[in-house]
Structures are given as structure tokens and as C-alpha cells.
Amino acid sequence: MQYTTLGTTNIRISRICMGCMGFGNAATGQHSWTLNEDDSRAIIRRALEAGINFYDTAIAYQNGSSEQYVGRALRDMARRDEVVVATKFLPRTPAQIEAGVSGAQHIAASLEQSLKNLGMDYVDLYIYHIWDYNTPIREVLQALNAAVKAGKVRAIGIANCFAWQLAKANALAEKEGWARFVSVQNHYSLIMREEEREMFGYCHEENIAMTPYSALAAGRLSRVPGEQTKRLQQDVYTKLKYDAAAQQDAVIIQRVAELAQKRGVAMTEIALAWLLEKVAAPVVGMTKESHVDAAIKATQLALSAEEMNYLEAAYTPHNLSGVMAQNTPAAKGQAKVWTKSGNHPKE
Numbered sequence: 001m002q003y004t005t006l007g008t009t010n011i012r013i014s015r016i017c018m019g020c021m022g023f024g025n026a027a028t029g030q031h032s033w034t035l036n037e038d039d040s041r042a043i044i045r046r047a048l049e050a051g052i053n054f055y056d057t058a059i060a061y062q063n064g065s066s067e068q069y070v071g072r073a074l075r076d077m078a079r080r081d082e083v084v085v086a087t088k089f090l091p092r093t094p095a096q097i098e099a100g101v102s103g104a105q106h107i108a109a110s111l112e113q114s115l116k117n118l119g120m121d122y123v124d125l126y127i128y129h130i131w132d133y134n135t136p137i138r139e140v141l142q143a144l145n146a147a148v149k150a151g152k153v154r155a156i157g158i159a160n161c162f163a164w165q166l167a168k169a170n171a172l173a174e175k176e177g178w179a180r181f182v183s184v185q186n187h188y189s190l191i192m193r194e195e196e197r198e199m200f201g202y203c204h205e206e207n208i209a210m211t212p213y214s215a216l217a218a219g220r221l222s223r224v225p226g227e228q229t230k231r232l233q234q235d236v237y238t239k240l241k242y243d244a245a246a247q248q249d250a251v252i253i254q255r256v257a258e259l260a261q262k263r264g265v266a267m268t269e270i271a272l273a274w275l276l277e278k279v280a281a282p283v284v285g286m287t288k289e290s291h292v293d294a295a296i297k298a299t300q301l302a303l304s305a306e307e308m309n310y311l312e313a314a315y316t317p318h319n320l321s322g323v324m325a326q327n328t329p330a331a332k333g334q335a336k337v338w339t340k341s342g343n344h345p346k347e
């Protein structure tokens, strides 16, 4: 396994981050396809054995049960200081705003709930899941800085944001002497490359770690079209995220398959090897133990400049989709894609 540092921190992370959204109680929360605790543990065990030390979960995943499964597994199978645990908090709900819960109170309560779910007394990376147009960034940063000062959080990150939002937040944090966002977790893969316009340059300039999610486009870059899995059949949310551009993407997926065959490797290895040339550590979802092995192999696969160009050449601009499509002031009053998760802490 290869390791790198998380942006400007001294936190060592494996170059594959295990995405833990697929772990959790399928009877509660957004997804019906998630793995039970035993199956989740088997994958986490395999990942730990392979040297993956970086785990990404969220309070939003399956009503906090992803945090619970991941916390229990890591506590049982690893030393706390050997793993890097990232979790995320959501914006306030309209009901919380109505009830007068402040942004700072909400962040503090979310963190307490996540620590309880994980069974840990600190998280390594606390991530602002999506820009909250109802809460001033000053208040968000102040609350996060307080969590860092209290020793409950080692570093802070952000997800689903535009480069201007991250630049604005970090400029304010720097001016005030507060903790700055050290990483960004946005949607980026061979079939979603909008990050290259603004975010790449900014992160490079500021040494902010890019740890993108949906690195395999929820499996679309891992298998030839037509192959079915439980998730593909049941994940309505992800269908919405990718179906609109399916025709646009087919040629790129075909090129991944073609190159995989030529090199005698799995499609997953090609898609991740490409990504590993671009970012610090992709966040990869895994629903089988064997998925861990393919991700590990990708860290050992070098693509030539010609192969990189071949994979990239067919890309055309995409509309934003999923959570990122709701990063807009116009979405202020709309139901959010994560609303069904219903896992806000009680303040």
C-alpha cells in the first residue's frame, strides 16, 4: 500500500480510502442495499490487512449505523492511532432552524452523536458534508475550530463544494487564526471531471488533499454494461446520478474495458490507476472482500501517458448531479437527497 500525507497535516493516509456508505443497517436510512455488520467487518478486516488505514463514514449513512459498524470494527481490529477516521455532519433541517437550534449548537451535537456512534473520543477528519446556505460560514468555521481546540477533531475537511466556497472559507479561517479545511471530498471520476476547471488548481496551490468520492461511478467503471448487482438494481439515488449522462459515458466505460483487457487487469484497476495519478486518495466503496484486492492492485499499476490520454479524450462536460447538484441557494427550501436518512442528532 502507498501512503501520503493529508494535505498540510502530518496525518498519514493510505492512498485508498475505504468508503463506508455501503455498511449499515439496510432497514433504516437512505439505501436498501447496504451490508450487515458481519459482512461489513469482513471487508474492513481485509482492508486493514492490506494496509488501508483511511476510513470514510458519515452520520448520514444508514441512520448512524455505518458509523457504529465502522467504529466497532476498527476498535476491535486496529489500534486507534493506526487508523484515520473521517466522518461528516449535515446542515440543519428546516425543523431545527424553526426550533431555534443554532448552527454552532447543531455542529457540536452532531459531533457528539458521531463520537458516540463510533465509540471514539476523537475523529481524525471532520467533514462539512454540503454547504449550508442557512448558516454563515463564519459560524461553521468557529464551531469546527472549537472542536479542534477541544481535541475532538484532528483536522477538518469539506465535501460537495465549489472552489470559491473553499477559498472563501479558508481565507476567513486564516484571517481569524482558525483551523482551515485540509481536504476536499467531491464527486470525481473518469466520467465526472468537472473538478478540473477550478478545484484542481486551487488545491494544488494550497496543498489541499483531494479525496474524491464515487471514484468508480458507483460500479459503472468496474464492470461492462449489463452485469447486474444488488446495488445496481436497488440504488435509485445513484441511477438518478448517472442515467442522464449514460450515453455520453458509454464510450469512456468502453475504453476502460478495452484497456483492462489489453493490460490483463480488472476495469476497477484501470479506473483507479487513472485517478491515483490525479488525487491524493480516492474514496472507494466496496461491497465484497475481493473489491479490496482490486483497489490495492490499482496502486501498483502505472498507466502510460498514451493510455491516460486515451481514457480522457472522449470526455465532454457534464451537468452536476447528486448532492453537488443541490449546492445552490435555490435549493434552500427543497427536499434534499439525503433527507430520507433522518439521522439528525437530538438537540
Ligand SMILES: NC(=O)c1ccc[n+]([C@@H]2O[C@H](COP(=O)([O-])OP(=O)(O)OC[C@H]3O[C@@H](n4cnc5c(N)ncnc54)[C@H](OP(=O)(O)O)[C@@H]3O)[C@@H](O)[C@H]2O)c1
Pocket (backbone or CB within 6 Å): 018, 019, 020, 021, 022, 056, 057, 129, 159, 160, 185, 212, 213, 214, 215, 216, 217, 218, 219, 220, 222, 223, 229, 230, 231, 232, 266, 268, 283, 284, 285, 286, 287, 290, 291, 292, 294, 295, 323
Ligand atoms: N461526500 C459525499 O457526498 C459522498 C457521496 C457519495 C459517496 N461518498 C463516499 O464515497 C464512497 C464511495 O462512493 P460510491 O459507493 O458511491 O462509489 P464508488 O466507490 O464509485 O462505487 C462503489 C461500488 O463499485 C463497485 N465496486 C467496487 N470495487 C469493485 C471491484 N473491484 N469490482 C467490481 N465492482 C466494484 C461496487 O458495486 P456493487 O455493490 O454494485 O458491486 C461498489 O458498491 C462512499 O462509501 C462514501 O464513503 C461520499
